[in-house]
Structure formats: C-alpha cells, structure tokens
Amino acid sequence: MAWLTWRQHRSNAALVGAMLLVLGVAVIYLSIAGAGLLAEVRSCTPAQGACGATQAWFNSNLQTWWGLVLMAVVVVPALIGMAFGAPLIPRELEAGTQLLAWSQGVTRGRWFLVRAALLVVGAVAAAAVLAAVAQGWFAVQRDLGGSMTVWGGFDIAPPVVIAYTLFALALGIAAGAALRRTQPAQAVTLVAYVAVRVSIAALARWRYLPPVVFHELAGGQLTASPPAPGPGDWELSSGPWLNAAGHPTNALSVSQLISQCTGNTQATCPRALDGVYLLAQYQPASRFWLFQGVEAAIFVLLAAGLLALAYRLVLRIR
C-alpha cells in the first residue's frame, strides 16, 4: 500500500518538495547575505547617505521575502489539499480504476485508511519543513531589526502551520469523496480553506480567552490600572467612550473636543473631557502559545471530522 500510494503521488510530491526547497534556499541566502550587511547597517548613523541606501535594500528585501513566506504558508497547505487530497477518490472514479483498486485483496476501508494516513504523514512532514522555513525567516527579520511583533507571526508559527495543512488535506479528501470529481473538489477545497482560515482568524482567534481590558484617557494617556498593553501585546478593537461615571458619552462630541487638546495628556484638553476614557482591550504576549494550541486544536479537530466523513462516504460509493 505504501508503495502504491507513493507511486501515485510521487510527481505531485516532487513538485511540493521543489517549492519547499526553493523557499528554504531563499531564506538561507537571505540570512547569510543579511548577516554580512547587518554590522554595516548597525554601525551607520542617519547622517550618512550610503547607509540609508543599505537600510533601504534591507527593508525592501525583508518586505519581498516576508510577502513570499506569508504567501507560501497560505498557499502550500491549500496546494497540498488540492493536489493530494481532492484527487484521492475522484482520480480512481474518473479512470474507472476503483473497480481495480477495490477488487484487490485489501478492503476498501483499509485502502482508504492507509492512504489517508500516509498522506497525513507526508503533509505533516511538508508542513514542518514549511514552518521551519517560516521560522527561519522570522528569526532573520528579527535579527535584522525588523518590525514584526510576536503576534504578527501567528499564522506562520509551527503548530498552526501543521494544523492548517492537515485541515486542507482532509478538506480535499472529503470534498473529493463527496463530489467524486477532481476539479470541482479542488475548487471547493480552495474556497472552503480560505473561507475557514479567514473567518477563524478574523472572528474567533481574538476570543480564545476574554481579552484584557484597559482604559485610554481622552487625550491619549493610558491609565496604570487596569494595566495597559506592552509592546508585544496584541491590541484589539476599542470600545465606546465612557465618562468618569462609566456611562457612554457621545463619541462625536468627544472627538471634536479631543481635537482641541494641545498635548498628549488629559490636562491639556478641555475640562469637559475630564475623566472621559476609551474602553479598549488586548491579548497579552504571554498568551501566544496558548492561542497557538487552541487554534491548532480547532483545525486538527476539523481535519479529523472531515477524514471520518470521507471514510464513510468512500464506503458508500457504489
């Protein structure tokens, strides 16, 4: 079974392997080239003109590679789902070879489970390489003084990258088993993968634990209690303007009054703003790995559910 699975997927596997290799080499190149110039960048002062050019080279390269790595992290799992997951069942049905595959001495259930298991192992390996590349890039950009925060790297951290890949693979397999044709299954895989990823990132992620609330006084000052967010924390949306008594006030008039502030403290503002504050919230940096675990668990559970569904569908194909 292992041989057969490999034989049927080796060309796709070579493709994904080549992509990962290119990406890995690029990151290694960047870290070597970057390390050589790092000292130069650090030693120069803004007054020197040439130094600005070096800095610009750095920044533009960091931007380019950042985009590439981020894209790979988003695209490679979807690609694995489309290239390995979606065709798993339809390719047999479209060629009529299910009559061959399912009339050999291995039951259809086992045929599916062994294949799915091998693909899962392969996908995890590919995702691990991808995550390592992403982490390598992340380390390089931090060494070079990039502006990426901890939370900014959430989507490229190893736990979620592996979970996303598993999810995309399972999604492809289930879509193929349900639709029984490769191309529609691939399209559904892509659309559903992007939709689930975007909606979980936008709607669910910040709620994994209740955010820490903090108060921002009108005029810009943060109060010491409750504690204000630090540099590594993930600041979320701001709530309503509240007066000193804690009741909502008219946001429009507050913003008009704020424009009359002359400094960054409330003392420089009109008296009407005294005690007026904005209710805001953040997720502390200390929760990063907990949130990684929660998000990874969500996608792994989704993947498990999809694989179970696919198994049932495969046994029902007649």
Next chain:
Amino acid sequence: MTAAIEGTALSKRFRRVWALRDCSLQVPAGHITALVGPNGAGKTTLLNLAIGLLAPSAGAIETLGWDPQRHPEPVLERVGYVPQERPLYSDFTVDETLHMGRALNARWDEAATRARLLRRGIPLDRRVRHLSGGQRAQVSLALALGKRPELLLLDEPAAALDPLARRELLTELVDTVASDGATVVLSSHVIADVERVCDHLVILSQGRVQLAGDMDSLREQHRMLVGPRMDPAVAAADPTVVSARHSGRETALLVRRDGATPPSGWRSEPVSLEELVLAYLANPAAGAPPPSTLVEAAS
C-alpha cells in the same frame, strides 16, 4: 451442490431503474458458469454485487459463503475480478502493475504471473497506456489470476482478444478449474465460447433470472417439436413453449417439457445451445418460472 455465489431475492436499483429484480440463483462451485443476456440485463451488476463493489438494494448475496458487504476480507482475498473495461493505471508500467498486485494480495503468485505475461509476449517495462487492447486484457486477466482466486469473475473476457488469444484464454480457464478446483463465472455474448467451455448456464433478462441450470440438463429438458401448423395463439398460451415458428404448413416449437413424450404427429428434435439461448433471449416472458422452481433448476 455447494454454491460459490448464492443470491436470494437479490435486487439492485440504480435510482429509479431496477438493474436486478428478485433474482434467486446459485452458481455451483468448481464449475464454469456462463452469464448470458442482452445488454442491460444485469450481468455486470450481478458480478459487482458478488465481489461487493455494489451493495444489494434488497435481498442477499453470499460469495464463497460470505456476505461481501459485511465480511469483505474473505471475499476480496479469494475472488479475482476482470471488469469489462479492464481498468488499469495507465501511467504504470506492466511491472509496476504486478508490483501493485503483489502489494495488495496476500496469495499473489509472482512467478506464474510473470511467466504468463512473457508467454503472451507482453513487454513488462512498457507503460499500460502504450499497450494494445488485447494486451491490456491479458494484463488485467493476469492480475486477477495472480491472486490465485477460488472464484474468478470475468466480464466479457473474450472482447478485445483475437481468435487465437481467445481460444488460449478459454483453454486456460478450463485448466484453471480442472487443476485448482476454482470456480469461474463469465459473462459473454459469444455463445460458441460459452458452449465450448461452460458447463453451467444462467440467462439473465431485464434484471431477472430467466433460466439457470446445468448445460447438459438444460439441453435435455428442451426439445424442438415440429408438426402440422397450429394456431399461433394456442402456442403462445402454452407456458412450456419458449418459442414458436409458424410457416406455411408447419409449426416448430421450442418447448421445455422435461422428457415428456411428444404428441402424436410431432417430431421431436434435440436443440443446440445457440437455439436455446436465442429462443429465451427473443422471448423475455418465457421461462420466468416462479422463484421456487428457479432454485430447483439451479440445484
């Protein structure tokens, strides 16, 4: 008789069409059974049900004593199947196809399979997509025989083979049965082939078993009666009449009457298998005895 395949009130429906309806039949072990019927009669459906690629909509089927749906392992391990389309992975070489057979079948006979293909002059390093139709058929058959099946299901085995390869195939099937005691079920349109190798016959028509039994007994049970011309309506009303041909002064009736003596003035002649099969195929209403009779006929 032990049955290699036993169907009991077996039915299979595809959406609104019944491919098989209320079929009760027994395929005897250790024999070569021919499955004959017009296109769409349900032959392929029956074979797919026997190996479990399809599940019955109603009724039950047992293959080598096992329900292929509930106990797929013992069925899949011991049944070889050559589907009509000869499905193979077209980007595999013949060698890789054998590798697959070895990987998926515990009782695989590598040496015999290789020898069989080399004897047919099939290049093992060639990709399946570059094989001719006949060569594909040979690879497909070799794959099914390679698992040393106790039951071999062949859907239209003669199609795509040249006359020589066809004769070799049929001889090989007879040898397989003789040496291993295997059971073979083959569906075919070619009655000459059926007559040469099969010793048991099942005629399927419109999803029902029209006739089933040992070939020699069936031939004995049927006679061609030739006598003075009779009223076609009378002939048609007689349930033992399978087919009737009326010419100017004569009527020829193919009847099933289990050795009864012909009426006086009628001449009784033996029937060939071809006459018998064609008579039944031409008249789907003929035969169709109640299910109880069917089981008797098959046993």
